Amino acid sequence: MSTAHAQTELNNFSTVARGGVATTFVTDYQAIGINPANLGRTGNARVAFTIGEFGVGVGSQSLSRSQLEKFVKHADDKLTLADKRTLARAFTSDNVLNVNVDATPVAFSVVLPVVGSFAFSSRQRVISHLAMNKNMAELLFLGKDAPIYPANFNPATAPLISEVLDGTAVQLAAYNEYNLAYGRRVLDLPTLKLSVGAGYRYIQGIGVIDIRSENGKLEAYSALSPQFDIKYGAVANNPSFNLQRDTDKLLQPVGRGNGYDLGVAAEVGKMLRLGVSVTDIGRMNWEGNLLTANDQKLRRLKSSGADSYEFFTELADLFASGTDSLLQYQPANKRRTDLPTKLRAGVGLKVGTRLELGLDVTQPLNNVAGNIPDTFYGLGVDVKPLSWIRLSTGISRGAGYGTGFPVGFAIASSFYELGFSTRDLRGILTDDENPYGSIAMGFLRLKIGKVKEGI
Numbered sequence: 001m002s003t004a005h006a007q008t009e010l011n012n013f014s015t016v017a018r019g020g021v022a023t024t025f026v027t028d029y030q031a032i033g034i035n036p037a038n039l040g041r042t043g044n045a046r047v048a049f050t051i052g053e054f055g056v057g058v059g060s061q062s063l064s065r066s067q068l069e070k071f072v073k074h075a076d077d078k079l080t081l082a083d084k085r086t087l088a089r090a091f092t093s094d095n096v097l098n099v100n101v102d103a104t105p106v107a108f109s110v111v112l113p114v115v116g117s118f119a120f121s122s123r124q125r126v127i128s129h130l131a132m133n134k135n136m137a138e139l140l141f142l143g144k145d146a147p148i149y150p151a152n153f154n155p156a157t158a159p160l161i162s163e164v165l166d167g168t169a170v171q172l173a174a175y176n177e178y179n180l181a182y183g184r185r186v187l188d189l190p191t192l193k194l195s196v197g198a199g200y201r202y203i204q205g206i207g208v209i210d211i212r213s214e215n216g217k218l219e220a221y222s223a224l225s226p227q228f229d230i231k232y233g234a235v236a237n238n239p240s241f242n243l244q245r246d247t248d249k250l251l252q253p254v255g256r257g258n259g260y261d262l263g264v265a266a267e268v269g270k271m272l273r274l275g276v277s278v279t280d281i282g283r284m285n286w287e288g289n290l291l292t293a294n295d296q297k298l299r300r301l302k303s304s305g306a307d308s309y310e311f312f313t314e315l316a317d318l319f320a321s322g323t324d325s326l327l328q329y330q331p332a333n334k335r336r337t338d339l340p341t342k343l344r345a346g347v348g349l350k351v352g353t354r355l356e357l358g359l360d361v362t363q364p365l366n367n368v369a370g371n372i373p374d375t376f377y378g379l380g381v382d383v384k385p386l387s388w389i390r391l392s393t394g395i396s397r398g399a400g401y402g403t404g405f406p407v408g409f410a411i412a413s414s415f416y417e418l419g420f421s422t423r424d425l426r427g428i429l430t431d432d433e434n435p436y437g438s439i440a441m442g443f444l445r446l447k448i449g450k451v452k453e454g455i
Helices: 012-018 038-040 065-073 081-090 132-147 233-237 311-320
Strands: 046-050 055-060 093-112 116-132 168-188 192-214 217-224 255-268 272-286 291-292 333-338 341-353 355-364 376-386 391-399 401-404 407-412 414-423 436-450
Touching: 038 116, 038 168, 038 192, 038 255, 038 272, 081 132, 116 132, 168 255, 311 401, 355 391
Parallel strands: none
Antiparallel strands: 046 093, 046 436, 055 093, 055 436, 093 116, 116 168, 168 192, 192 217, 192 255, 217 291, 255 272, 272 333, 272 341, 341 355, 355 376, 376 391, 391 401, 391 407, 407 414, 414 436
C-alpha cells in the first residue's frame, strides 16, 4: 500500500491557522482524531457544538502557482508539444499534487460530572496524492510517443510496469466517518493534572485508489462508489465482480472499517501542557466494485497523451479498466487495509489568558492510503489582542508539503466562535515555485460553561 499525502485537520479552522499544530491546543469535540485525552483537561466547555466546519487544501512541490491556475482556469486550453514536454518535467516529482477536502457538518461534546467528557462528530474526508517518476510523467503527456517506447518496441520483451513506474503513486481515499470519543481526568494535583482518553470511529469507505510502484513491487487496487460513475466495460459482466450500481443514496459505501484513538494529556503547573496520542488504529474492508492488478509487461498506448491542461481524464484512462490502460485488472472479493496510523506528540505553553504557544511532531506509523508521507513539524501561536479576538500564526513543514506560514482570524468569545484561516499566506500573495495553501472556515461553534475543577 501507499500514502495519499494529507494535510491534517482541514475541517478545524483554528488548527489550520497554526499550520496543523493541534496536540496541546484542541479542546472540546475538536480533540476527536487528535488527542481524545484533551476532553478531560481544564478549560473545556460544559457543552460545545458546531453547525459546520470545513476546509480545502491544495499543494505541490514541483508545480508553480501559474501552472496550478491553468489546471483550474484554463483546463480546456490545448497543449503544444513544447507544453507537453515542460509539464512532463514538472510532473516528475514525489509530490506533484496533493488535494484534500475535509468537512464536519455536525459535532458536539459534553462534560458530565464524575463520569467524564464525551464527544461526537460526523466527518467527510477526501484525500488525494500524485507522485510520478520520469516515465510516468512522459506517458501521461506524450502517450505513445513517450521515450520509453523505442522504435522497435516489442511487447514480448517489454519491461515490467513495476520497473517502468518505480517511484510513482496515484492515490485517492474518500471516507464518511462517525466518531465517538471519551476523556477523563485521572490525576488532579495542584501542580500536575493528568487526563486519558480514547476514541472510536465507524468508517464508510466511499472510494479508494491505491496504485504504487516502489522497489520493484507493484501495488494496484481500487474500489469506487457508483457516485464516481466509472465505466467498467467487460469486467462488469464477470460473475466474480461485486458490481454495485447507483442508487438514490447520497453516499453509497463500498467499504467499511473501525478505527481507534488513544491519548494522554498532562498539565504541569499553570503554564506547561504536554500531550501524546496514537490515532487511526484499525482496518478497512473494501468489497464493492473492487479491482486489483498484478505486475505485468508494459503495453503500447494508443493515445498521444493529455492534449489540454485537464489531465485528469487522461490519467484516469491510463489506470482504468479500458483498452488503453497500462494495467489489466481482475475482480476481487475483499481487500483489507490498515488505517493511516499516526503518532502525535506536542508541548504547549500557556501564558495568561492572551497567549499560547505549541510545538507539534506527527510521525506516520505505516504507509497506507490517507496517511502523511513524512514527519510533520510545526510551531503554532495563538494571541488575543482583545478578549474576543484571536489571531493565529506559526511555521510548519513536512507531511507532503513545504514550509508554511499560516495565518488565521477568529471571533472567539466565551460563548461562540467563528473564523477563517489559511495554512500558507504565500499561497495567496505570491507566485511561489512550490505553492500550497489551505483554506478553512468555521460557521459557528457554540460553548456553554467552562470546566475549572476536576471531574
